[in-house]
Amino acid sequence: MIKETPFKLLQYMGVLKLLRLSKQDELTVICLHKISNEKNMFWQPVSPELFEILLKYLKRNYRVITFAELPFVKKGRKPYAIISFDDGYKDFIQYAVPLLKKYSMPCNHKFVIECLNSNMIIWTEKLNIIFQFLNSNDIRDDIPIQGQTFKFLNNWKEFYFRVFKKLCSIGHEECLQVLDYLILRHDIRLEGQMMNWEDLKSLDSNIVEIGSHTYTHRALPNVSSSALMYYELYDSKSELEKELQRPIDVLALPNSLFNTSILEKALEIGYKHVLFLNDETSSYQNTTFINRINIVQENASAMFCRVEGVQKRIKKLFKHG
Numbered sequence: 001m002i003k004e005t006p007f008k009l010l011q012y013m014g015v016l017k018l019l020r021l022s023k024q025d026e027l028t029v030i031c032l033h034k035i036s037n038e039k040n041m042f043w044q045p046v047s048p049e050l051f052e053i054l055l056k057y058l059k060r061n062y063r064v065i066t067f068a069e070l071p072f073v074k075k076g077r078k079p080y081a082i083i084s085f086d087d088g089y090k091d092f093i094q095y096a097v098p099l100l101k102k103y104s105m106p107c108n109h110k111f112v113i114e115c116l117n118s119n120m121i122i123w124t125e126k127l128n129i130i131f132q133f134l135n136s137n138d139i140r141d142d143i144p145i146q147g148q149t150f151k152f153l154n155n156w157k158e159f160y161f162r163v164f165k166k167l168c169s170i171g172h173e174e175c176l177q178v179l180d181y182l183i184l185r186h187d188i189r190l191e192g193q194m195m196n197w198e199d200l201k202s203l204d205s206n207i208v209e210i211g212s213h214t215y216t217h218r219a220l221p222n223v224s225s226s227a228l229m230y231y232e233l234y235d236s237k238s239e240l241e242k243e244l245q246r247p248i249d250v251l252a253l254p255n256s257l258f259n260t261s262i263l264e265k266a267l268e269i270g271y272k273h274v275l276f277l278n279d280e281t282s283s284y285q286n287t288t289f290i291n292r293i294n295i296v297q298e299n300a301s302a303m304f305c306r307v308e309g310v311q312k313r314i315k316k317l318f319k320h321g
C-alpha cells in the first residue's frame with residue numbers, strides 16, 4: 001500500500017463513486033488528441049494501453065453516447081459521457097478505432113480541412129515536433145518572433161509555453177513563417193501524420209461521428225476579417241457536409257481560444273454544439289456550449305480522478321484558498 005498514489009487512495013475510499021453519483025445532471029465530455037507510443041515531452045500522446053483502460057472505465061461507469069444522441073438522454077443509474085477527439089491524427093485509425101470497436105463505443109472526431117486536403121500537419125503539432133527535436137539535440141538557439149527574441153532560460157517546458165503563447169497571439173501566416181524557419185534551419189523531418197479524405201471516409205459512421213475543427217486550426221481571436229472567419233467556420237462545415245453527405249453540428253475551437261463574437265458566428269452558421277477545453281463538465285440545460293476534460297498520459301488512477309474532476313477541484317481550492 002505504501003506505493004499507492006493519493007489518487008489510488010481516493011479511488012479505494014469510494015470518493016470517485018461519490019463524485020460520479022453527483023453527476024446525474026451533468027454531461028462528461030472527454031477530449032483526446034494523439035493515441036500513440038511516440039514520445040514528446042511537450043505534448044505527450046496518450047498510450048494505446050491507457051486509452052484502453054479509459055474505455056474500460058467509461059464502459060463500467062458511464063453511458064457513452066454521441067452529440068447526435070444528446071436530445072434523447074434519460075435519467076438512469078449511470079451518467080452520460082462523450083468521447084471526443086480533435087485534430088485528425090492518423091494514429092486514430094491504428095490505435096483508437098480497433099479499441100472503440102472492441103468495446104463497441106462511439107466517439108466524435110473533429111477535423112481540420114486543410115490537413116484533409118493536403119496532408120499537412122497543424123501548426124501546434126509542428127511546434128511540438130520542433131521543440132522535441134531541439135530538446136533531444138540540446139539545441140538552445142534563440143527564436144526570433146516579430147522582432148522579439150525568445151531565449152531558452154533554464155526550463156524547456158517554460159520556453160515552449162512562452163513561444164506557444166506568443167505564436168497564439170500573432171497572425172497565422174507569421175506563425176507559419178516562424179515554424180518553417182525553424183524546420184528549415186534545423187532540417188527537421190515532419191512525418192505525415194494526419195488523416196486525409198480517404199482515411200476519413202473509411203471510418204465507420206456508427207463508431208465515429210464527425211465534427212469541424214476549422215479550416216486551418218489558426219487562433220480564431222486573431223482573425224479580424226469576417227470573410228476569413230466565415231472560411232474557418234462555415235467553409236469547414238460545408239466541405240465536410242458535401243464530402244460526407246451528412247450534417248456537421250459540432251465545432252471544436254482550436255486551442256480553445258475564442259471570444260463572444262466567434263461563438264455568435266458559430267451559432268449563426270448553424271453549429272449545434274461548440275466545444276471548449278477547460279476540464280469541466282456540462283449541464284443538460286446548455287448543450288450549445290460544451291466543456292471538455294483533457295486526458296493526458298499519466299497513471300490510471302490519476303486519469304480516473306481527472307475524469308471525475310478531482311484535479312480541477314484541487315486546483316480551484318488552491319486558487320481560492
Ligand SMILES: [Zn+2]
Pocket residue numbers: 086087213217254255
Ligand atoms: Zn486542435
